[in-house]
Amino acid sequence: MSESLAVYFEALERLKRCKGKINNDTVAIEAGRKKGSIKKSRPQHAALIAAIDAANEEARRPQNEVSHRLQQAKDDSQELRRQLDAAYARELSLAREVMELRRELKDLRGGHVIPLREPRAGSRS
Template sequence: MSDTISDYYAALDRLKQRKAKINNDTVALAAGRKKGSIKKSRPQFIALIQAIEEAQKEVVRPEVVIADRLEQARGNAKDIQRRLDASLARELALVREVFRLRKELAVLRGGNVVPFHSPTQAAGVEQ
């Protein structure tokens, strides 16, 4: 029976190196045995089952890493969207202010107010 147990441990080591999914069934299949051959009710497998559980904790599964990266990307997208909305709101406020000032300037120019300089002199062009 110890030869069988050593086959299971060798299969567990191979799965760890490949960073594959590790559970009782995958270890059994990798050892060339049937799925479900590692049972908790069999006392000879207690240490093996504990080693499999430890290996599950050690192996970083790509699904977990991808899920973490996806969640981070979603958070970044939300932050970028929030910043974009804030900048658009500022721009809209500035456009409204420019529009209001242009209307006020048109009223002032249309009335009895005469500008001190002609528009070309204000732009720095000499006549």
Template sequence: MSSDLQDYFDALERLKERGEKINNDSVSREAGRKPGSIKKSRPEFDFLRSEIKKAAGKSSPSGDETKRKDALAELREKLAVAEAKIISGYSREISLLRQIRKLRVELVALKGGSVVPLRAKLD
């Protein structure tokens, strides 16, 4: 095998190890050559092209991307549910605080005092 062809195969292995997208151009760039240097018209690249196709099928980032996108969508959905619960909780708290204030004002009016104790004293 020529040294140039070996560079391409070494580049293919490096891309596999890193889990990067694999195609003819990425292998060419990794080998230090110009994109498009792996030509269909050159029979010496037939085996290399077949190996690139195999590697592209196995390490297809589209499968990983699909899993990541699904996981991201699931996390976003959980986040939306959590945000809705938080907003609902804040609304409930504000409503209860308003009710407490209203009841304190009524209690002060009924007792005739100006200060409402927070805790009742035990007698």
């Protein structure tokens, strides 16, 4: 490996450690060279470009994981909200049904029917 390529690889390693943006231009600038000095047309840069692309993918992977986990949390939150709304609707429906049944029971007991048990203290009828 030539000395100039070694400088580029060292610059790539430094960028990996500081978790900076990794592309051909940032590696060249980190190596003390001009922007655009790493060219795909140069066969000696093929291994360097492959290493830069791999490092770039590796640096992007945690962001993708975080994005995925965030989206999963949002989806879970929406599902839980939907389940909560459905539970509220069921509870409201049951409360309405209980109220209607109590009215019906009160109408049925309207003075002609004697209850079998005395209502407990504090209970509603």
